Amino acid sequence: MPNGLPTHMPAEDAPLVVAAEMGYGHLRPARSLALHLEVPLLRAERPPLCDEAEARQWDRIRTSYDALVRASQLPGVGAPFDALLRGITEIPTFHPRRDLRRADLGVRSLRRLIDRGLGAGMVASLRERPRPLLTTFYAPAIVADAHGLSDVYCVITDTDCARIWVPADASQSRIQYLAPSDRVRRRLEAYGVPAEHVHQTGFPLPPSLTGSDDLATLRRNLVARLHRLDPKSRFLAGHRQELETFLPEFFAPHDDTDAAKAHDPAIPTLTFAIGGSGAQVDIAEAAIAALARNIRARRIRLGLVAGIRREVRDRLLAALERAGIAADDPGVALVYAPDFEGYAEAFDALLAETDALWTKTSEMSFYAALGLPIVMAPSVGVQERYNRRWLSEAGAGVEQRPPRDVADWWVELLHDGVLARAAWTGFLRLPKRGTHAIARLVSGPKVG
Secondary structure, three states: OHHHOOOOOOOOOOOEEEEOOOOOOOHHHHHHHHHHHOOOEEEOOOOOOOOHHHHHHHHHHHHHHHHHHHHHOOOOOOHHHHHHHHHHOOOOOOOOOOOOOOOOHHHHHHHHHHHOOOOHHHHHHHHHOOOOEEEOOHHHHHHHHHOOOOOEEEEOOOOOOOHHHOOOOHHHOOOEEEEOOHHHHHHHHHOOOOHHHEEEOOOOOOHHHHOOOOOHHHHHHHHHHHHHHOOOOHHHHHHHHHHHHHOHHHHOOOOOOOOOOOOOOOOOEEEEEOOOOOOOHHHHHHHHHHHHHHHHOOOOEEEEEEEOOHHHHHHHHHHHHHOOOOOOOOOEEEEEOOOHHHHHHHHHHHHHHOOEEEEEOOHHHHHHHHOOOEEEEOOOOHHHHHHHHHHHHHOOEEEOOOHHHHHHHHHHHHHOOHHHHHHHHHHHHOOOOHHHHHHHHHHOOOOO
16 A cells, blocks of 8 residues: 555445546545545546546646746746636636626537547446546546536535536536535536535545544644744633633643654744645745754754655755755755655645645645645635635635745744634634545435
8 A cells, every 4th residue: 555545446336536637736635535435546647547648638738737837927927827827717706696607618628628538538447337436626527427427526626616617517417516615615506506416525635634533633733733833822822712622632731852753843844835837936945045044043944845846856955055954954854756646645744743834825725724824825826816815714824925034924923823823713714524524425325
């Protein structure tokens, strides 16, 4: 069971869990579900679900999208690329109220690809061995539905979604949608999805970070995090009664020393996570330069998440070298692996020790439910702007300030209890049991 995911043949009626590598935003939640259900995670763009010709088509789409995302972040010259990205990921406003059921260009284009054979291998597999399809990307769900397959479940991976997630005639579709937020539920119904086909489940978070239904792992990590995020007891002063009620273990004796760890667990960890497209490396480089003195003085530990991109890892290593910090310094934790599984496992392990996550407002926004405050880097794409609003309205996200000044504003947020309050608010207000809810729904009696 390398990297936690099973490779054995699952039970006959176990769901087929499918994702697509369009950034990490679809792979991460699919991996959480596959781990919980103890089934393999399959990729729509790879064998055995597609042949070489279809794999090349997927690769062209992904490569073009990643290039566009990176170009949209270029200073000055990135403006037209950002406008194009906004157009591709456009989500219509709800107001004024109007009919949003009409299929747009993306929906029609996807239908043409289906007519030309997109997803034929996956359909053949499901016909040969009927079982539920559980996917975190819209294309496999719509492909299966177009071929008349039932028992299709589609997890929405942002706090709002574009029209392309829904077939042209949504009222006739049998897809069961799993919504992480109330806004997604309302959006799908506005696109014409029958209300009984929308299930508000929350977002699937990694089992290693939540634990079982009692959330014991999440609560244990949160206790340690709140102690590190509240060095002046500003948060504790205003929330003692809440803590006594909802997290009484906060007041149990705890030990800040752990000889088995390479770093001092009493030092707060700020982790900067770079997205799957490799955008925003420049922010991480600026943070390394600004925090170098504090890292050497053991006042902060900096996590750096390069993902599976070697060029991103190399830029981060070069930035560390310029700052006079060795790659194996206990004050830094660099996460890189040549494959997604190795990266995801290492990232989840780092998140268990992370006190604040600095990243763009991708699907990582939902990780605020773990009691993990999000320092919000600039959003990329329309869906991330909605995620940003969701985090802000929940009180679980903090706006990024100038990266060059992070050594100053990090201390300010820490000493004022801002990050501790964001962590607590995310834990209290945001849904945490999405993985369990989705597993029960897909594995239980047939719905729809």
